[in-house]
Amino acid sequence: MDWRTPRTGGLAxxxxxxxxxxxxxxxxxWYEVAILVxxxxxxxxxxxxLIGYAGQISLGxxxxxxxxxxxxxxxxxRYGWPPVAALAATTAGVAVLALVVGRPILKLKGxxxxxxxxxxxxxxxxVVVTEDGLTGGPDGMSVPAFxxxxxxxxxxxxxxxxxxxxxxxxxxxxLNLIESPAGRALRALHGSEVxxxxxxxxATRAKVGxxxxxxxxxxxxxxxxxxxxxxITPGKxxxxxxxxxxxxxxxxxxxxxxxxxxxAATLTLLPQLLTVLKEYEMVVFGAVMVATMVFLPRxxxxxxxxxxxxxxxx
Amino acid sequence: MIAPQLRVTAVxxxxxxxxxxxxxxxxxxxxxxxxxIGPNGAGKTTLLNLLTGVYAPSAGNxxxxxxxxxGLAPHLLAARGMARTFQNLQIFFNMSAxxxxxxxxxxxxxxxxxxxxxxSRRLTAGERESRDEAAELMRFVGLGDYLGAEAxxxxxxxLKRLEIARALGGRPKLLLLDEPAAGLNQxxxxxxxxLIVRLADSGVTVVxxxxxxxxxxxxxxxxxxxxxxxxxxxxxxxxxxxxxxVIEAYLGSAELAQC
Numbered sequence: 301m302d303w304r305t306p307r308t309g310g311l312a313x314x315x316x317x318x319x320x321x322x323x324x325x326x327x328x329x330w331y332e333v334a335i336l337v338x339x340x341x342x343x344x345x346x347x348x349x350l351i352g353y354a355g356q357i358s359l360g361x362x363x364x365x366x367x368x369x370x371x372x373x374x375x376x377x378r379y380g381w382p383p384v385a386a387l388a389a390t391t392a393g394v395a396v397l398a399l400v401v402g403r404p405i406l407k408l409k410g411x412x413x414x415x416x417x418x419x420x421x422x423x424x425x426x427v428v429v430t431e432d433g434l435t436g437g438p439d440g441m442s443v444p445a446f447x448x449x450x451x452x453x454x455x456x457x458x459x460x461x462x463x464x465x466x467x468x469x470x471x472x473x474x475l476n477l478i479e480s481p482a483g484r485a486l487r488a489l490h491g492s493e494v495x496x497x498x499x500x501x502x503a504t505r506a507k508v509g510x511x512x513x514x515x516x517x518x519x520x521x522x523x524x525x526x527x528x529x530x531x532i533t534p535g536k537x538x539x540x541x542x543x544x545x546x547x548x549x550x551x552x553x554x555x556x557x558x559x560x561x562x563x564a565a566t567l568t569l570l571p572q573l574l575t576v577l578k579e580y581e582m583v584v585f586g587a588v589m590v591a592t593m594v595f596l597p598r599x600x601x602x603x604x605x606x607x608x609x610x611x612x613x614x
Numbered sequence: 615m616i617a618p619q620l621r622v623t624a625v626x627x628x629x630x631x632x633x634x635x636x637x638x639x640x641x642x643x644x645x646x647x648x649x650x651i652g653p654n655g656a657g658k659t660t661l662l663n664l665l666t667g668v669y670a671p672s673a674g675n676x677x678x679x680x681x682x683x684x685g686l687a688p689h690l691l692a693a694r695g696m697a698r699t700f701q702n703l704q705i706f707f708n709m710s711a712x713x714x715x716x717x718x719x720x721x722x723x724x725x726x727x728x729x730x731x732x733x734s735r736r737l738t739a740g741e742r743e744s745r746d747e748a749a750e751l752m753r754f755v756g757l758g759d760y761l762g763a764e765a766x767x768x769x770x771x772x773l774k775r776l777e778i779a780r781a782l783g784g785r786p787k788l789l790l791l792d793e794p795a796a797g798l799n800q801x802x803x804x805x806x807x808x809l810i811v812r813l814a815d816s817g818v819t820v821v822x823x824x825x826x827x828x829x830x831x832x833x834x835x836x837x838x839x840x841x842x843x844x845x846x847x848x849x850x851x852x853x854x855x856x857x858x859x860v861i862e863a864y865l866g867s868a869e870l871a872q873c
Binding site: 473476477479480481482483484485487488490491492494495496497498499500501502503509513555 | 666667668687688689691692693696697698700704705706707708709713714716717718720721723724726727729730731732733737740741744780781783784
């Protein structure tokens, strides 16, 4: 087994970090931050498959995240469904929705696709805010704890391991996908759409497929967030969260699964670390973002790998 | 007489008011090298795009192996056994050379989403096979030295061959090459020439869209000449070369006299 490949070495490294990290998590607050990193990373790994590998933009993925969160919340809190059943039904529902919405809008390209996904996200956000009978509107709603076979899942420490395992699973599947015929088809579409089509790739089918998969990743992350935090508000469904997610993917490095994880971790941690700067927080945050894109235009991880390769050749 | 593999009947394509291809008809026999030639702007590439589904014709129809395939999407034509290369390269520069060729095998691969996400055992076995066959194809087109290369690190001449290897990945019955020798030097052109002959010998019908007269005259069994979107004449190299209409269409008629 070659430990230098992403699928073995990279996964082992990620597993080691997840295992060792609790030693550094001095209190529940830092556990919360770590869980938030994990959740965002899961969404970004899925979103990177769509944006980074297949080259299709989505400015509405917070909508899928929100549907996952509210789907689980509503089915368990309002209708008394067992959390597992709610999770399964919500995920399936989001997959079907992504399929139905994806077919027409993924025929669009570039800015037009960005606008269409943006619109989709905004519609979901508006529905969540206005359907206050179901969702609690802008005030949000509380969500019952996750239970499985009578065992409850509660507390930061327990959720840390659940989210950690889910992240490992997400990364493993993403790495598998990109090195499969289906994954090659996506990268080929990004490289040359007409070249891919004459090679026998059904562009629409491939794009819609990866749109659905990335939506499912976001939805699962949303469902986990709802049960973990026990209370959800429409803030995480809106436009700004979508932009945040895309920024994480771009910052970490497009077409790099571990880059997406690093992007999610950096942009989740940075605001926490910058709180000491008080009112200058956003100024420094913005400066860091601009500097990254100027000096590391391919995003953090791919730029780093390229530098290392250059050094090696010298 | 055997039925033609490809029958093109009165195919036209208009871009706004411009008729890029105007009522072109011809038949292609299986297993031969066929060429489409003509001066710049004669509509050669447009015609190729019509045959491979990149554009839908404004009128006329295309019959491939007895079935009407007019206006079918490129991936459906690929599934029926058509493959092509491009004049302006359509390489996947974000992938390795080997992966480019593996994409060419797409239709013969297990492309299911679940098997891909969970990396099923059958998929792993298929991947090994795919890698081996892609490497073999690269050697066949003379790219044995580039098995480990990234596509964006390869020279132009090698990329032209890479597109041919990718096209062969689908085991096509009909292979359409759009100016395979454009931008190549004398030696590279001769090598491409030899490759085309080998392809035809292996039973693939080759359609060559070319500018390079020397290449066309040397290898073609059948030539279709276009000018201003219309078919000027067709036939063997000998016949085309001596057709006064063809000589007139090529202002540089000296070029024809040369070969």
